[in-house]
Amino acid sequence: MINYGKVEKMKDEKMKIEERMQNMKKFYTKAGELIDKLPDAIPVKTREKLKDVILGDKELKKLMEGIETHRPPRIFLIGRTGVGKSSLINALCGTYVAGVSDTRSCTSETQVYKCMDGDRTLMEICDTRGIAESESINSEISAEAMLISQINEFSPDVAILMLNCTHRDDVTRDVEFLKTLAKSYQETNSLRLPIVVVINKSDEMAPSRFKEPSTYPQSKVDKIQEVVSYYKGIIVRSGLKIDDIIAVSSLIDWQTPDGLEISVEDIENLPKKDIENLQIAFDGRYRIEELLDILEEAIQDFEAQMGLRMAARLTEVVRRLAKHLNTVFSGIAATVALTPIPVSDIYVLLILQAVLVTLIASLSGRDISLDTAKEFIFSMGGVAGLGYTFKLIAQQATKFLNGVWPGAGSAISSGIAAVGTSAIGKAAIGYYIEGKGLEEAKKVFDSEKNKK
Ligand SMILES: Nc1nc2c(ncn2[C@@H]2O[C@H](COP(=O)(O)OP(=O)(O)OP(=O)(O)O)[C@@H](O)[C@H]2O)c(=O)[nH]1
Ligand SMILES: [Mg+2]
Incomplete structure (x- = not known):
């Protein structure tokens, strides 16, 4: 041979x-x-x-x-509680890096955190429920203005608006907020803020029993695409300039190295060593690879682009x-x-x-x-x-x-x-x-x- x-x-x-x-x-x-x-x-x-x-x-x-010269990319995530912001980060990295919550919300108002894998920083995330759910802490300054100054300080390489595939939420306020943010970002950085719209939980689209992306029937794929068109229409008509829009699934079931399958809401109760070594028990990720390509293209800073490439698991990076x-x-x-x-x-x-x-x-x-x-x-x-x-x-x-x-x-x-x-x-x-x-x-x- x-x-x-x-x-x-x-x-x-x-x-x-x-x-x-x-x-x-x-x-x-x-x-x-x-x-x-x-x-x-x-x-x-x-x-x-x-x-x-x-x-x-x-x-x-x-x-x-x-x-x-690569550096971790900075990603601004905006989306309602439970839409899957934390899950998306895990899906992009292919490893369990951030707290995932079920019904409880484990990300407070606006949070900036680093996604680590061992001693490697994979990404920096600024995570917010968006304007629809935020309240002003200081009545002197509007919630919106506060959020915007926080986000500008964070200086994201890309913004991701996350929506849910299975219900058609009113996105007007988030879209208007992003328009204001984009304007202020442009003024501060003399750069356009790249914006990518991600419609999550595609797997839950009927028939929802098909979780394995390669088995999605055409009818399911078509319905997913309908949702994409629906949101695309709204966003484009609103005058928000976006880089791309894509429907994905961030679904991953995790297990400990000794084979214990664990639901996301229980992960944080595991011993630290188990959390660090979680493995993928079921990979239901749909079009995450394409999303990575979209993000790579949207991010303008080369060092951050390279950092994004290197944020995944070894095999995926390679x-x-x-x-x-x-x-x-x-x-x-x-x-x-x-x-x-x-x-x-x-x-x-x-x-x-x-x-x-x-x-x-x-x-x-x-x-x-x-x-x-x-x-x-x-x-x-x-x-x-x-x-x-x-x-x-x-x-x-x-x-x-x-x-x-x-x-x-x-x-x-x-x-x-x-x-x-x-x-x-x-x-x-x-x-x-x-x-x-x-x-x-x-x-x-x-x-x-x-x-x-
Ligand atoms: N079926 C399915 N479930 C998902 C998907 N993405 C996330 N989930 C589940 O949805 C729930 C909420 O996900 P999170 O990632 O915690 O959502 P989040 O947007 O970070 O929520 P907050 O931090 O509270 O704002 C968890 O039970 C996830 O397992 C997906 O693509 N498909
Ligand atoms: Mg979260």
Whole structure:
């Protein structure tokens, strides 16, 4: 069985996120050197071009710098008691980080707290029931003005308005409040406050017995979408500028490491050690991954954006970073191929992809060489065969082209380069990060490359 640098069992499951990031960065820093060391058959011009596109890419550079400079994102949450604000934070992080209340409310008026996982601060949250439920403490100053000054002091990277999927609340006051807040935020920070609307508890939409997102019947999905349209209409007509609106479920059932399933309202009674080590007994999260993408896009500060990526569990962080790498490299490949790449210049694309595969592997905690990465790519195109050296590629170019990018003909266009690179990246994520077998990774590749 060919092994492209994969270890049988993830021996380094516990390897710290920071360590893996450093691992990846080390490789990136070395990339120039590695390209210089490529076989002589590769023209100098090609090498220089590669170094230019990889080391000169702004997005990639920012990603690597972000490893050093990330900070926890600050999120302002507004939504009525019990809508699931605390649960949403847990769902975003994939770990139990904040107190969840059932009928009692455990978050007082407005609270600022840090979400911790061990000694890592994942996020900073400012949590309020919103204007609909707040009372003025000091009669001299209105509740609204007080809230706004508190929120401005907190200086959020993004605001999330949370609504309930199963009842259509009157959102006028919260929307008006957000309009005022956005205006004052703009004046204070000279920046627009990104606002995302999250409609929670999608799982409770009828038929509510379907809790597992992959089993939601179409009728349920349609009803959820109706609620989204309903709220979207109201909000847009009110004149509040939002970044996006999405329906999710934050549903997670928790259990202690010894297998005791525990309801959310009892969690706080557990010994501290159990709370810190809670595991997911049932994962009913719906479209949380998409919400993370939306938040990532909405947050303008790069360090906070990076912090959001790193707020999840190790496996999720790694997957999200790999996904981002993939996007960046597909972009680079598309740029490189703006002038269609002739067969003789196929190296550029191949090596670019080999660098991507190597970075993805390094994120998974493995060190593989560019050669190993290249073999992995060949095996995807069905040109498998150890022993293909870079020298031989030129002779095999047509075969390689047809295997990897059918219809590429004698030159590769921008679109094909991007899709092909993204397909390779996704296959590598499947193989190195998700632990899929080679056959399965190849299936991922085949279905991705045929996407338009
Ligand atoms: N079925 C389902 N239950 C949810 C979901 N999100 C939260 N809940 C439940 O709703 C209840 C309230 O959730 P919380 O996260 O405490 O709500 P909150 O908005 O933080 O409430 P306050 O802190 O009191 O303002 C808890 O019992 C949660 O388990 C969801 O998406 N689906
Ligand atoms: Mg709460």
